Amino acid sequence: MHDNPKNGDFRLRILLAGTGGQGVITAARLLSEYFVRKGDQVLSAQLHGMAQRGGAVQSTVCVNSGISPALPRGGADVVLGCEPVEAARTLPYVSADTVVFINTAPIVPFVLSQNYVLESGSSEYPDLGMLEESLRAATSRVYPLDATKMAQEAGSLKTINVVMLGCLFGAGVVPYPSQDFIDTIMVLAPPNLAETNTAAFRMGVEFAESLNVVEQAS
Amino acid sequence: MSHPVLKDAPGASICMLGNHAIVRGALEAGLQFFSCYPGTPSSEVGDLLARVSKPAGVLFEYSINEKVAVEVAFAASLTGARSMCGMKHLGLNYAGDPISTMPYVGVEGGMVIVSAGDPSAITSPNEQDQRHFSRFLYYPVFDPATPDDAYRMTRYAFDFSEKTRLPVIMRPTTRVCHTSGMVEYGPLPQSRNEIRFTKNPPRYVPIPVNARRMRKELIDRFALAEELLGQSGFFPRRGSGTMGVIASGVGYAYASEILDELGLYDRVSLLKIGAYPIPETILSEFLSSVESVLVVEELTPYVEEIVSLNAFRLGRSIPVYGKNSGHFPVEFEYNPDMVEDAIRKFLQLEPRTIVEVALPELPPRPPVLCSGCPHRTSFYLARKVFGKNTVYVNDIGCYTLGYGEPLHSCDVLLCMGSSISQASGIARTTGKRTVAYIGDSTFFHSGLPPLANAVQANDDITVVILNNYITAMTGFQPSFSAWESQYPDSSNNGQKDRGIVLLDAVKGLGVKEVYSVDPFDEAQTLDAFKKAKSSKGVNVVICNSPCAVHRVRVEPDGKRAPYIIDQEKCNACSLCVRVLGCPGIVVEDGVYFIDASMCDGCDLCAYVCNRDAIHQVEVPEHA
Numbered sequence: 001m002h003d004n005p006k007n008g009d010f011r012l013r014i015l016l017a018g019t020g021g022q023g024v025i026t027a028a029r030l031l032s033e034y035f036v037r038k039g040d041q042v043l044s045a046q047l048h049g050m051a052q053r054g055g056a057v058q059s060t061v062c063v064n065s066g067i068s069p070a071l072p073r074g075g076a077d078v079v080l081g082c083e084p085v086e087a088a089r090t091l092p093y094v095s096a097d098t099v100v101f102i103n104t105a106p107i108v109p110f111v112l113s114q115n116y117v118l119e120s121g122s123s124e125y126p127d128l129g130m131l132e133e134s135l136r137a138a139t140s141r142v143y144p145l146d147a148t149k150m151a152q153e154a155g156s157l158k159t160i161n162v163v164m165l166g167c168l169f170g171a172g173v174v175p176y177p178s179q180d181f182i183d184t185i186m187v188l189a190p191p192n193l194a195e196t197n198t199a200a201f202r203m204g205v206e207f208a209e210s211l212n213v214v215e216q217a218s
Numbered sequence: 219m220s221h222p223v224l225k226d227a228p229g230a231s232i233c234m235l236g237n238h239a240i241v242r243g244a245l246e247a248g249l250q251f252f253s254c255y256p257g258t259p260s261s262e263v264g265d266l267l268a269r270v271s272k273p274a275g276v277l278f279e280y281s282i283n284e285k286v287a288v289e290v291a292f293a294a295s296l297t298g299a300r301s302m303c304g305m306k307h308l309g310l311n312y313a314g315d316p317i318s319t320m321p322y323v324g325v326e327g328g329m330v331i332v333s334a335g336d337p338s339a340i341t342s343p344n345e346q347d348q349r350h351f352s353r354f355l356y357y358p359v360f361d362p363a364t365p366d367d368a369y370r371m372t373r374y375a376f377d378f379s380e381k382t383r384l385p386v387i388m389r390p391t392t393r394v395c396h397t398s399g400m401v402e403y404g405p406l407p408q409s410r411n412e413i414r415f416t417k418n419p420p421r422y423v424p425i426p427v428n429a430r431r432m433r434k435e436l437i438d439r440f441a442l443a444e445e446l447l448g449q450s451g452f453f454p455r456r457g458s459g460t461m462g463v464i465a466s467g468v469g470y471a472y473a474s475e476i477l478d479e480l481g482l483y484d485r486v487s488l489l490k491i492g493a494y495p496i497p498e499t500i501l502s503e504f505l506s507s508v509e510s511v512l513v514v515e516e517l518t519p520y521v522e523e524i525v526s527l528n529a530f531r532l533g534r535s536i537p538v539y540g541k542n543s544g545h546f547p548v549e550f551e552y553n554p555d556m557v558e559d560a561i562r563k564f565l566q567l568e569p570r571t572i573v574e575v576a577l578p579e580l581p582p583r584p585p586v587l588c589s590g591c592p593h594r595t596s597f598y599l600a601r602k603v604f605g606k607n608t609v610y611v612n613d614i615g616c617y618t619l620g621y622g623e624p625l626h627s628c629d630v631l632l633c634m635g636s637s638i639s640q641a642s643g644i645a646r647t648t649g650k651r652t653v654a655y656i657g658d659s660t661f662f663h664s665g666l667p668p669l670a671n672a673v674q675a676n677d678d679i680t681v682v683i684l685n686n687y688i689t690a691m692t693g694f695q696p697s698f699s700a701w702e703s704q705y706p707d708s709s710n711n712g713q714k715d716r717g718i719v720l721l722d723a724v725k726g727l728g729v730k731e732v733y734s735v736d737p738f739d740e741a742q743t744l745d746a747f748k749k750a751k752s753s754k755g756v757n758v759v760i761c762n763s764p765c766a767v768h769r770v771r772v773e774p775d776g777k778r779a780p781y782i783i784d785q786e787k788c789n790a791c792s793l794c795v796r797v798l799g800c801p802g803i804v805v806e807d808g809v810y811f812i813d814a815s816m817c818d819g820c821d822l823c824a825y826v827c828n829r830d831a832i833h834q835v836e837v838p839e840h841a
Binding site: 075088094096110116119130134137138 | 231232233363364393394396397398399400468471472474475478553554555558572573575576577578579580581582583584585586623624795799801803804805806
C-alpha cells in the first residue's frame with residue numbers, strides 16, 4: 001500500500017470506540033504522539049463530552065487530513081472497536097473501504113441490569129452476530145477478535161486498547177514499521193507496564209498480520 | 219519533567235488540546251494572572267494552569283465563582299498585569315454584572331475572558347451564543363476554528379486588549395476545546411508588564427458623571443478594535459469565484475475541508491470570520507465581489523444578519539443563505555455532512571449518494587452516579603424519610619444524576635445555586651416543606667445568598683448540602699469546603715488551612731437548626747432527616763463524605779473491601795437494584811451479584827437488603 005512513504009504523503013483517519021475506562025482516549029493520545037514524532041500532521045478529537053465511568057467514548061485520530069475535527073459519514077479508514085456495541089455505534093462512519101476490528105468481549109451496559117427495556121422490548125445485550133452483521137452490511141473488512149482475552153494473556157485487562165492498536169499496525173495501513181510504535185509506548189507509557197504493553201501490542205499485530213487485510217482489499 | 223506547554227522551543231510543532239493551546243498562547247503573551255471557575259468544556263484551561271502556574275510565574279486561583287474570577291482578574295489588569303480568566307458559557311452570564319461595565323472602565327494590562335461554548339448542550343442545560351456579547355456589551359470576541367487558531371488568537375489578544383483598552387472574550391466551542399491539533403510554538407516572553415497601580419479615580423470609578431464620558435470613549439475604542447482586527451489576519455479569503463461562502467468557528471473547519479475536496483475555488487470564494495466586530499472593510503470588499511452568499515455558523519444567525527445588513531448598506535441585493543433560508547438549522551452543532559449538503563445545495567451540485575446502512579438498536583450508556591458515591595446514600599435516606607410526595611429541588615453537579623429512576627431526587631433544576639431559592643418559592647406557595655439538594659462547591663459558588671434569603675423569609679425548607687469536599691463533575695478541582703484529613707491536592711489552591719467549615723458558614727448565615735452527618739452512618743442521618751422534617755422554618759442537613767472516586771485516587775489505603783451477595787440468602791427480590799441504581803450490582807440470568815472491580819465497599823446495598831444477604835468481603839486487619 002505504501003512502499004516508501006514520505007511524511008505527510010498519506011492520509012489515515014482512525015476512529016477508536018469503547019467505554020469509559022477502556023483507555024480509548026489514552027490510545028488516541030499515544031497514536032497522536034506517535035504520528036507527530038514521525039513528522040505527520042495530526043488532528044485528534046473526542047466525539048462525546050460526558051466520558052464518565054462506563055459511558056460510551058469515541059475518539060478520532062486523523063493523520064494528514066485537514067482541519068475538520070469530526071468525520072463525515074463513511075469517513076473512517078479504520079475503526080478500532082474495543083467493545084461490540086460501541087463498535088456497532090461507529091456504523092455511520094463506516095464505508096465499503098473501512099477496516100473494522102471488533103473486540104468481541106461485551107461490557108454489558110449498566111442500564112440492562114436495571115430493568116431498562118429497549119424500544120424493541122428487549123432488555124438483553126444485542127446478539128454479537130447481529131452486531132457484526134450490521135457492520136458487514138457496510139464493509140466486507142470486519143475482523144472480530146477477543147482482545148480482552150489477549151490483554152489478559154499479556155498480563156493486564158488495561159491493555160485492551162493496546163491490542164487494538166496492534167491490529168491497526170498489523171493490518172498494514174500504517175506506512176511505518178510496527179516496531180516504531182513499541183518505541184513510542186516505551187517512552188510514553190508507565191515503565192512498569194512496558195512489558196505488558198509490548199506483549200499486548202504484539203498479539204494485536206500478529207492477529208491482524210494473519211488476515212492479509214491490505215491484500216484482500218486490492 | 220516540566221510540562222510541554224512550558225517548553226521554550228520556538229518553531230516546535232506540538233499536537234495539543236485546544237484548551238491547552240489557549241494556555242500556551244497566553245504564556246507566550248506574558249500572562250501574569252489567572253482565575254477561573256471550572257465548567258465543561260472550559261475546565262482544562264484552568265486545570266493545566268493549576269499545574270504550571272508556579273514554574274510559569276503566573277498568579278493562579280480557582281475562584282469561588284465566575285463573578286469573582288472576572289473581578290479579581292480585571293482588578294489585576296488595572297495594576298498592569300496581563301490577566302485571563304476561564305469559565306463555560308453559563309459562567310459568563312453569572313459574571314454578567316461586572317462584565318457589563320468593564321469595557322467602560324477599560325483595562326491596563328491585557329485581559330482575556332475564555333468562555334467556552336457548548337453547542338448541542340452536550341454537558342449543559344442550554345446552548346447559547348456568546349458572540350452576542352460583542353454587540354451587546356462592546357466586547358471583541360474571538361471565534362477560533364481550530365486549536366491553532368485558539369493559540370494564535372489568544373497570543374494576539376493581550377496586546378490587542380491593551381491597545382484598545384477593551385477586555386476581550388475568547389469563545390472556543392466544545393469541538394475546539396476538546397480537539398488536539400498541531401500548534402507551532404513561538405518564543406516565550408523576555409519581559410512582562412510592570413505592575414503598578416496609579417490612582418486615577420475618574421478613570422476607574424464609573425459613577426454616572428464618569429460613566430457617560432466612558433460611554434463615548436468606548437465607542438471610539440470599539441471602532442479602533444474593528445480597525446485593528448482588519449489587520450489581524452483572522453479573516454483570510456480563499457478562492458476567486460462569485461459564489462461566496464462565509465464561515466466561522468468550527469463551521470469554517472468543515473466548510474474549508476469540504477471545499478478543498480470539491481476543488482471549486484474558481485467558482486467559490488471562502489471568507490473566514492475569526493472575530494467580532496467583523497471589520498466592515500473586509501466584509502464590504504468580499505460582498506462586492508460575489509453574487510450570492512452562504513453563511514456557515516453554529517447557533518444564532520449572527521454573522522448572517524450582519525452580512526444581510528452590510529449587503530443592504532452597499533446596495534447589493536444579493537441572496538444571503540444560511541439559517542433563515544433553511545440551509546441550516548438554528549439549533550445544535552453542525553457536522554461535516556450537514557455542511558456538505560448545504561454547500562452542494564448552494565452550488566447546485568448533485569446531492570451525494572449515501573449508502574444508507576441501518577443502525578441496529580443499541581443500548582445507551584447514560585452517565586450514572588458511581589458505585590460508592592455518597593450522594594446515592596443521601597438521596598436514598600432522605601427519600602425514605604420525606605417520601606415520594608415531597609418536591610426535591612436539585613442543583614448543578616454530579617448529584618443532578620439523582621434525576622429519574624431509581625432515586626427520583628430531582629424534580630426541579632435550573633442553574634448553579636438555584637436549588638435553595640427554588641425550594642423557597644415552592645415551599646412558600648404550596649405551604650409544604652420542600653427539599654433542596656446542593657453540593658459544597660455549588661453552595662459556595664452561589665448558594666449562600668439564597669440560604670440567607672430563606673432564613674429571612676423563614677421558609678419551610680430542608681437544605682441538604684452534599685459535601686464531598688471537591689468539585690467532582692468537572693474533574694476534581696478543589697472546593698472551598700474545609701477538609702480535616704487534608705488530602706494533598708484537595709484543599710483550596712493548596713491552602714490547606716484556609717477551607718471553610720460548612721457548619722460554621724451555615725450557622726453564620728443564621729440557620730438555627732443544622733445537622734452535620736456522615737451519610738454512611740445511616741441511623742444518624744435518618745435521625746437528622748426525621749427531625750428536619752418535623753420542624754418549622756429553614757433547616758440544613760450537611761452530609762459529609764468524600765467523593766468515592768477522588769478518595770481512592772488520593773488515599774493509598776482508600777480502597778475499601780468489596781461486598782458480595784450470599785447466593786444462599788439472596789431470593790432475587792431485586793430490591794437493591796430497584797432502589798439504588800448502583801452500577802456495581804449486576805444481574806445475569808436472574809442472578810444478582812456484585813462486580814468486585816466496581817464495588818467501592820460503601821455498604822448501602824447491605825443496608826438496604828431485607829434478607830441480610832450482602833456482606834463485606836473479610837479482609838485481614840490492616841498491618
